[in-house]
Amino acid sequence: MPLLPRRFDRIKSVLNRRMSNLTVLAEEVEKPHNLSAILRTCDAIGILQAHAVFKQSKIPTFNSTAQGSQKWVKLVKHPNIEVAIKSLKGEGFKIYGTNLNEQAKDYRLFDYKGPTAFVLGAEKWGLSQLATSLVDESIFIPMRGMVQSLNVSVASATLLFEALRQREKVGISPNSGEGLNTDLYNKTLFEWSYP
Amino acid sequence: MPLLPRRFDRIKSVLNRRMSNLTVLAEEVEKPHNLSAILRTCDAIGILQAHAVFKQSKIPTFNSTAQGSQKWVKLVKHPNIEVAIKSLKGEGFKIYGTNLNEQAKDYRLFDYKGPTAFVLGAEKWGLSQLATSLVDESIFIPMRGMVQSLNVSVASATLLFEALRQREKVGISPNSGEGLNTDLYNKTLFEWSYP
Ligand SMILES: C[S@@+](CC[C@H](N)C(=O)[O-])C[C@H]1O[C@@H](n2cnc3c(N)ncnc32)[C@H](O)[C@@H]1O
Ligand SMILES: C[S@@+](CC[C@H](N)C(=O)[O-])C[C@H]1O[C@@H](n2cnc3c(N)ncnc32)[C@H](O)[C@@H]1O
Numbered sequence: 356m357p358l359l360p361r362r363f364d365r366i367k368s369v370l371n372r373r374m375s376n377l378t379v380l381a382e383e384v385e386k387p388h389n390l391s392a393i394l395r396t397c398d399a400i401g402i403l404q405a406h407a408v409f410k411q412s413k414i415p416t417f418n419s420t421a422q423g424s425q426k427w428v429k430l431v432k433h434p435n436i437e438v439a440i441k442s443l444k445g446e447g448f449k450i451y452g453t454n455l456n457e458q459a460k461d462y463r464l465f466d467y468k469g470p471t472a473f474v475l476g477a478e479k480w481g482l483s484q485l486a487t488s489l490v491d492e493s494i495f496i497p498m499r500g501m502v503q504s505l506n507v508s509v510a511s512a513t514l515l516f517e518a519l520r521q522r523e524k525v526g527i528s529p530n531s532g533e534g535l536n537t538d539l540y541n542k543t544l545f546e547w548s549y550p
Numbered sequence: 551m552p553l554l555p556r557r558f559d560r561i562k563s564v565l566n567r568r569m570s571n572l573t574v575l576a577e578e579v580e581k582p583h584n585l586s587a588i589l590r591t592c593d594a595i596g597i598l599q600a601h602a603v604f605k606q607s608k609i610p611t612f613n614s615t616a617q618g619s620q621k622w623v624k625l626v627k628h629p630n631i632e633v634a635i636k637s638l639k640g641e642g643f644k645i646y647g648t649n650l651n652e653q654a655k656d657y658r659l660f661d662y663k664g665p666t667a668f669v670l671g672a673e674k675w676g677l678s679q680l681a682t683s684l685v686d687e688s689i690f691i692p693m694r695g696m697v698q699s700l701n702v703s704v705a706s707a708t709l710l711f712e713a714l715r716q717r718e719k720v721g722i723s724p725n726s727g728e729g730l731n732t733d734l735y736n737k738t739l740f741e742w743s744y745p
Contacts, residue, residue: 369695369696388581388583391701392704395701396700396701397695398693399691399693399700400694401694422699424696424697426696427695427696427697428695478614496594498593499567499594499595499596499723500596500622500623501564501593501619502619502622503617504617505707506615506703508587508704509590509703509704512707512708516691516711
């Protein structure tokens with residue numbers, strides 16, 4: 356089916372607002388509706404690609420909660436958490452682990468305007484010790500209730516909307532393609548236009 | 551089983567931070583994991599009770615995503631949306647409907663420090679026309695992606711964390727019981743202590 360001009364314009368305007376320097380890394384987040392809600396939020400924020408590590412041989416599944424966002428936010432799978440974090444560090448990302456332990460700091464204390472990756476933990480266990488030892492900072496979202504944690508997709512949205520808020524405030528959230536380098540822009544435009 | 555002193559202290563410290571003047575009203579939000587995540591976020595924010603309208607004869611169900619928050623955030627069920635909104639208005643709440651239509655305004659334009667209720671819509675349809683016509687304001691969370699909407703539990707968390715942020719900024723988020731009147735405080739303390 357040929358690509359309609361209106362569709363192409365829509366695709367371009369969304370791509371113009373994509374950022375390659377903000378992302379999440381999900382460590383064994385397994386429930387389809389959580390993974391789906393996370394990708395859907397990434398799409399809404401303007402994230403180009405998300406990262407994940409899954410339990411051995413687990414293939415991620417999405418459900419209706421994703422609303423097709425898995426087509427617009429590439430999910431990069433890494434063999435294990437160490438490889439994942441090191442590769443993001445290699446690309447210049449500052450790595451923020453989410454943690455409910457004593458060392459973690461209030462997430463509002465940090466500046467997320469530079470290359471930022473939030474590491475999210477499994478529904479049951481949270482972040483692994485290995486992940487915690489590899490991140491640059493441990494952060495948490497203060498809570499005032501009886502329950503000890505937030506749902507992981509809610510936590511990731513809270514962090515991502517804060518990062519976007521900081522960027523919008525100083526006018527650095529992209530709107531004409533400046534969030535991606537030219538090669539990545541063109542490659543993604545082609546993939547999105549001719550899936 | 552007798553209530554342990556440590557447990558009682560924990561219950562009191564959470565109750566000391568509860569607010570009766572911030573809430574959500576869910577209109578036919580049906581999926582257990584969405585309803586569960588919404589209540590869990592309400593607990594974390596410090597909301598005393600949430601409100602809902604369900605399709606005829608539907609009984610709300612929660613799943614593991616709730617993590618027991620349904621015990622700590624009372625869900626008040628109303629017979630229909632008109633009764634629900636009118637009763638909240640009668641209690642002095644300003645009613646913000648979430649809407650993706652042309653009339654809706656950016657949620658960051660409003661002040662949520664006074665009595666505030668956010669009305670959330672069904673996963674498939676969003677808010678009913680009737681609800682939209684009854685709210686005081688229609689608001690939306692700006693999105694930058696291909697998908698047309700956020701997951702409803704993510705949207706509610708984004709709004710509630712913004713309301714909390716505004717309140718914390720000016721030091722009016724309660725921490726010693728001032729968010730509830732004495733009767734409500736005592737009644738809730740009793741219910742929480744001897745469930
Ligand atoms: C349900 S929680 C895991 C709970 C686990 N029992 C623990 O102690 O870490 C799943 C993930 O959600 C995120 N999360 C939940 N609550 C959070 C909070 N208050 N601050 C930051 N991240 C949070 C984290 O990524 C966490 O690993
Ligand atoms: C999946 S959406 C409903 C989508 C529906 N097709 C529509 O057009 O309204 C379910 C609910 O999530 C909330 N929601 C989703 N995205 C939102 C946004 N960007 N701003 C505010 N609320 C939103 C609203 O309460 C909405 O009724």
